[in-house]
Amino acid sequence: MSPAVSRRPVLALAAICLAALMFGLEISSVPVVLPVLKARLGAGFQDLQWIMNAYTIACTTVLMVTGTLADRYGRRRVFMLSVLAFGVASLLCGLAPCTPVLIGARFLQGMAGGAMFICSIATLSHEFPEGRVRGRAFAVWGVVAGIGLGFGPVVGSTIAALLSWHWVFLVHAPLALLGLAWIRAGIAESRDPQAGQQRLDLAGLVTLTLAVLGFTSLITQGDSLGWSGPIALGLGALSAVSLVAFVVVERRHPHPMFDFSVFRIRDFSGAILGCVGMNCSYWPFMIYLPLYFSAGLDYDTATAGLALLVYTVPFLVMPPIAQWLLLRYQARFVIPAGLFLIGLGFVLMKLGSGIVHTVGGWAVLPGALTAGVGLGLTTTPATNMTTGSVPARRAGMASGMDVSARLITLALNIAVMGAVLVTGTAAALRAKLGPAPEQGLLRAVAEQLAGGDVPGAQQALAALGQREGAALLLQEAVAQGFGWVMLYAALGAWLSAALSLMVFGGPRVKAARSVSSGVAGRR
Incomplete structure (x- = not known):
């Protein structure tokens, strides 16, 4: 370099x-x-x-x-x-x-x-x-x-x-x-002297893109296409074949953009799991959280903004503390602990969402605060470890794998959480309205709510003959739908924490000090 x-x-x-x-x-x-x-x-x-x-x-x-x-x-x-x-x-x-x-x-x-x-x-x-x-x-x-x-x-x-x-x-x-x-x-110019001898991995780029686009399209549009219909089945098959092809291409390419050999480095693999855990829980939920505060808790814009700060501000003050913990207790403890706290935060939010109509919207804030603290403990150590645990000349590749893991997981989970939210909200509406309305109509109302169109959902309910108490009914349905999403996020964070702890575990260890000193070694 x-x-x-x-x-x-x-x-x-x-x-x-x-x-x-x-x-x-x-x-x-x-x-x-x-x-x-x-x-x-x-x-x-x-x-x-x-x-x-x-x-x-x-x-x-x-x-x-x-x-x-x-x-x-x-x-x-x-x-x-x-x-x-x-x-x-x-x-x-x-x-x-x-x-x-x-x-x-x-x-x-x-x-x-x-x-x-x-x-x-x-x-x-x-x-x-x-x-x-x-x-x-x-x-x-x-x-x-x-x-x-x-x-x-x-x-x-x-x-x-x-x-x-x-x-x-x-x-x-x-x-x-x-x-x-x-x-x-x-910034001074820098490059890897050996990179000029490598050819671009275009086949890997194309197959990975097709796989991500295919799976995301299937998640977001599978219901409208019909999960057992030919288009949905074809899209699923194309996505699966593209993913398999990507793995095959990367293993055979002399200079792959996604070098699977780095997964032998436990610090790198454990950190990547930390990245995945954050982006199947905390970050995709951020996309839907403003809707929860407005449609689920009936907050006005100013109150929703303040409530969002409870979710995000802890993350902002935690990086220096996370770095201090990383130097003393090592990534194999800090990253799984952070993921565990994220999961705990979502469990607390789920419990709080069940009593907000009794004690008030503040009941979800302790969980939001806990999740933010957990994210702050996870994100900086995970980023530091992915680039610091591989040879310095491979920093570009390692950071690419890091961000790819984050964004692929984020894109897929934005779609998955949207599907879970619509399904949970539709189930809540079904429980409250009974079997009379068609399932398609209830799902359409649930999609309107998930898209933030509360007035449109109220008009749809009025067309179904539900005028009395429509606003409260929709608010409760959204809250219950978000309860499903919170449970999904908690399970994702805890599963990632367990896997990360397993991968990090072992008799070796000098992860944090290796990172802080710039030493990169394969284990």
């Missing part, structure tokens, strides 16, 4: 953190404007899911190839190109006149955002390779990335209220220009 070091470390860290901030804002600020998009652009429930998933799925299509390109042509150069592309794609999103154009622009924005984020992690690992400086840099990065993800709902709702939904996207254009200036001034 090139020995180049940062010309201005403060500007370098600022540029890296700004990229993480923009990337996170575009994940967490958009959900709060989905009801506005539904009203202004006529988007349906599945359209709203694709507005979210187009971004996360597109990220996975470029992550691995971006790491290879950055290693080959220069991390600084590819970083600058990706930030520029993100700014342009954000303009396209903000100027989109209709839902299909917005979904397409979101896909382009996701590709640029994924490239930008992967470059930022690889650059962070290279610019700050050793000792306490590395630990402090990762802690600062964790806090700023957390601000983007955690305060996104508040930022998005504020921008939409003061300006319009367009500016939730447009605001990234000037931020991208600022990021380009900081990258140019603060």
Whole structure:
């Protein structure tokens, strides 16, 4: 690897953190404007899911190839190109006149955002390779990335209220220009001298993309297609074949973008499980949480914003504490413990959601706080371990695998949680309304609720003859549907915690100190 070091470390860290901030804002600020998009652009429930998933799925299509390109042509150069592309794609999103154009622009924005984020992690690992400086840099990065993800709902709702939904996207254009200036001034060029001898793994890229797109499409549209219908079965078969083909291609390619051999490193595998656990519980639930507060607990915008802070602020203050714990108790304890706390938080939220109509909405807040603390204990150590537990020359590949695991899991679980929410809400409506309404009508009402269209759901109930107490009935149905989602998230976090503990376990250990000193060894 090139020995180049940062010309201005403060500007370098600022540029890296700004990229993480923009990337996170575009994940967490958009959900709060989905009801506005539904009203202004006529988007349906599945359209709203694709507005979210187009971004996360597109990220996975470029992550691995971006790491290879950055290693080959220069991390600084590819970083600058990706930030520029993100700014342009954000303009396209903000100027989109209709839902299909917005979904397409979101896909382009996701590709640029994924490239930008992967470059930022690889650059962070290279610019700050050793000792306490590395630990402090990762802690600062964790806090700023957390601000983007955690305060996104508040930022998005504020921008939409003061300006319009367009500016939730447009605001990234000037931020991208600022990021380009900081990258140019603060980051020195670096590359992997051996990367030029490698050919791009295009077959792996295509098969992975087909698998993720196929499974996500099946989850989001399987009910409308008919799970036993020929289209759904064909889509499932295509997804499964693509996934198998991806594994075969990667094992045979001389320079795979997804090097399965690194899974022999226990620290890397355990950290990846930490990434998966966070993104099958905490982060996809963030997409639906504003809806829970508004439709399930009947909070107004200001109260919902404050309640969201209980879920997110603990994550923002935990990275320095997590880094301190990592140095003393090692990742094999910290990451599973963090995942366990996330699961515990969702169990507490599930219990609290059952009594909110008796004691008030505050009953879910202790669980939200606990989940946020657990996330803060998990995220920075997991990121630090994935790049620090492999040889330094493979930092781009490792960070690509890290973010791929996160975003693939996030995209799939946004779809799964949406399906669980609709199914749970429809079941609650069935229990309250009896067998008279057709199942398709109840599911349509549940989809309206899951998409944030509470007035439309009330009109649908009125058409079914349910006028008395419709608002309270819908509120209770949404709350029960979210109870199913909370249980799903808790199980996902606890299963990941158990698997991570098993993988980390063993007689060897110097994980945390190896990371903090920049030593990368295979175990």
